[in-house]
Amino acid sequence: MSRTMSVLGFSPNSRIDKTLLDKFLRLPVPENKWQATYIWIDGTGEYVRAKDRTLTSVPKSLKDYPIWNYDGSSTYQSEGANSDIYLHPVAVYNDPFRPGKQSSLVLCETYKYNKEPTESNKRRVCAEAMERAAEHKPWFGIEQEYTLLDMDNRPFGWPTNGFPGPQGPYYCGVGADRVYAREIVEAHYRACLYAGIDIAGTNAEVMPAQWEFQVGPGEGMKCADDLWVARYILHRIAEEYGIVVTLDPKPIPGNWNGSGAHCNFSTLAMREDNGIIEIEKAIDKLSKQHVRHIQAYDPKGGQDNVRRLTGHHETSSIHDFSAGVANRGASIRIPRSVAEEKKGYLEDRRPSSNCDPYSVCNALVRTCILDE
Known part of the structure; x- marks a missing residue:
């Protein structure tokens, strides 16, 4: 088998020194702060998107994660004139990217302005079944x-x-x-x-x-x-x-x-x-x-x-x-x-x-x- 590999074709991410991040992740987080990464399925139905927010109190259960929103016109889920899509938290996971640093991953369902699920939100009908x-x-x-x-x-x-x-x-x-x-x-x-x-x-x-x-x-x-x-x-x-x-x-x-x-x-x-x-x-x-x-x-x-x-x-x-x-x-x-x-x-x-x-x-x- 040939072992020839292209010198091209690699993301700039592969050339970043990841060890430098460790010194910042070691910084203590204030006791009343919590980092939550909200994750959702975009309009393609096969890709995920995510964004972070800081909570000002430590969440103890799913209900402590607030409903949030994002620009659905940039995720194939709405028009720019009415772009807000709502994120409803449905499951919480430990965050492996900030281990032990007061953070979590939050899986969300997506809902339109009229409170109806987006077309890519297949979870709701599945949960009903x-x-x-x-x-x-x-x-x-x-x-x-x-x-x-x-x-x-x-x-x-x-x-x-x-x-x-x-x-x-x-x-x-x-x-x-x-x-x-x-x-x-x-x-x-x-x-x-x-x-x-x-x-x-x-x-x-x-x-x-x-x-x-x-x-x-x-x-x-x-x-x-x-x-x-x-x-x-x-x-x-x-x-x-x-x-x-x-x-x-x-x-x-x-x-x-x-x-x-x-x-x-x-x-x-x-x-x-x-x-x-x-x-x-x-x-x-x-x-x-x-x-x-x-x-x-x-x-x-x-x-x-x-x-x-x-x-x-x-x-x-x-x-x-x-x-x-x-x-x-x-x-x-x-x-x-x-x-x-x-x-x-x-x-x-x-x-x-x-x-x-x-x-x-x-x-x-x-x-x-x-x-x-």
């Missing part, structure tokens, strides 16, 4: 794949001209010629644990410069909330290294695996003895709502995912529904252990890497539990 399905105790676990790029949109570490060797040695690989930028992955893993995110693990993926982390299992809204904050943390960490994170489901065309966000889903009945019967019932319901789910599984209603779900490279065809035991080419995979134990969960392999997890979890609950 979770409330109605609460007695079934729905659990979710999402496998987030992503690719690291340089500033010229080449996968990080790839040759300036040409391609690396074909897929095979990179998945869960070890070694300088097989994996790139593990530092970002390690930093992200530890930062998510510190933040309070239920991150389950990480691994190098099939394409070089492609990685994955898993969030969950979490009941109700927890997994989707965690995934959005984990994405924010990943972008922030990569920013410091001068590297770009892309959630594009097919960042490199051709004979390379795309990136998905496989969603593992179960109900209490599925996890109990002979739960395989409930799993099979859910799969039957999903088979009748394939088009609806494809539309919910990427921000553009399937237009992004069609590049990935080709029936090749460990994917099913976007046009057909399928299910099978241990089959990574199916829409729905039943893990081998689940088939043997006759209880557990199913894996929906259709969601794209840039999906809104609120839309994915909402669709699964409404189809499999609420029978909508």
Whole structure:
């Protein structure tokens, strides 16, 4: 494999001496001050924005974080003549970028001037579904794949001209010629644990410069909330290294695996003895709502995912529904252990890497539990 790398294509951030920041972060914060980073989903439905504010008292619970606002005309969410969008805090996390310094990350829903949710606020309808399905105790676990790029949109570490060797040695690989930028992955893993995110693990993926982390299992809204904050943390960490994170489901065309966000889903009945019967019932319901789910599984209603779900490279065809035991080419995979134990969960392999997890979890609950 060629190890030639471009001297161009790197963000100016990569040349800043980050150690200088430490002396300022060591400065004490006044006892009555608190730094809160408000995080929200912008009008694209796949990117996060954030801004900071100083609170003049130490927050003890979610309700102590005030509703805030921002200029929605700069985030594809409003017109300039009526631009205020409101931020409603919904979840709080420890801040890994100012550890122990009286600060927190605040995940928010977005609302328009008329108090209606913005078009990219999929959380509210998801929360309504979770409330109605609460007695079934729905659990979710999402496998987030992503690719690291340089500033010229080449996968990080790839040759300036040409391609690396074909897929095979990179998945869960070890070694300088097989994996790139593990530092970002390690930093992200530890930062998510510190933040309070239920991150389950990480691994190098099939394409070089492609990685994955898993969030969950979490009941109700927890997994989707965690995934959005984990994405924010990943972008922030990569920013410091001068590297770009892309959630594009097919960042490199051709004979390379795309990136998905496989969603593992179960109900209490599925996890109990002979739960395989409930799993099979859910799969039957999903088979009748394939088009609806494809539309919910990427921000553009399937237009992004069609590049990935080709029936090749460990994917099913976007046009057909399928299910099978241990089959990574199916829409729905039943893990081998689940088939043997006759209880557990199913894996929906259709969601794209840039999906809104609120839309994915909402669709699964409404189809499999609420029978909508």
